[in-house]
Amino acid sequence: MPFDLQPNLKGDLIGLRPLTPDDWDDLFSVAADPLIWKQHPESDRYKEDVFKIFFREALESGGAFVIIDKSQQIIGCTRFYGYAPEKSEIEIGWTFLARKYWGGRYNRELKRLMLTHAFKFVESVVFYVGQNNIRSQKATEKIGGIKDGLVKKTYQPGRFSLNVKYVIKKPK
DSSP states (O other): OOOOSSOOEEOSSEEEEEOOGGGHHHHHHHHTOGGGGTTSSSTTTTSHHHHHHHHHHHHHHSOEEEEEETTOOEEEEEEEEEEETTTTEEEEEEEEEOGGGOSSHHHHHHHHHHHHHHTTTOSEEEEEEETTOHHHHHHHHHTTOEEEEEEEEEEETTEEEEEEEEEEEOOO
16 A cells, blocks of 8 residues: 555644645744754745745655644644655654644644554654754653664755764564
């Protein structure tokens, strides 16, 4: 069975639906908060010209979602990426939430929905978190991520960053 990269997923607090070009205004209004990106390796992603690249690449990835709250308001974005059937692995990443939704409950439900879906198709899920993004490292550890080394990632041409690799294995 092929991996469905963009299912509609629904939890008690949030839902995920595929990202569309029409989501630009609402998603950029969330992303335009500089504090969201403060610890991120690409800390200028709140700028419109930088976020346009992120948005275009998200659409092109075929695995991006908007995160919506109970009132159907867009509160963030995430994606599946890099499906490797030969390794039985996929990445979850590029996740951000409006600051109003920080603090654990929303991220936990988001990742639970995505992990539950992913484990129908793969044995492991990987996350790459900026070496200096302590907030996201702690959030990944809270959902069961196990550190698995450092990886050099390219964000834009000529912009590299060390990222901590985390892995979550499918429960037996």
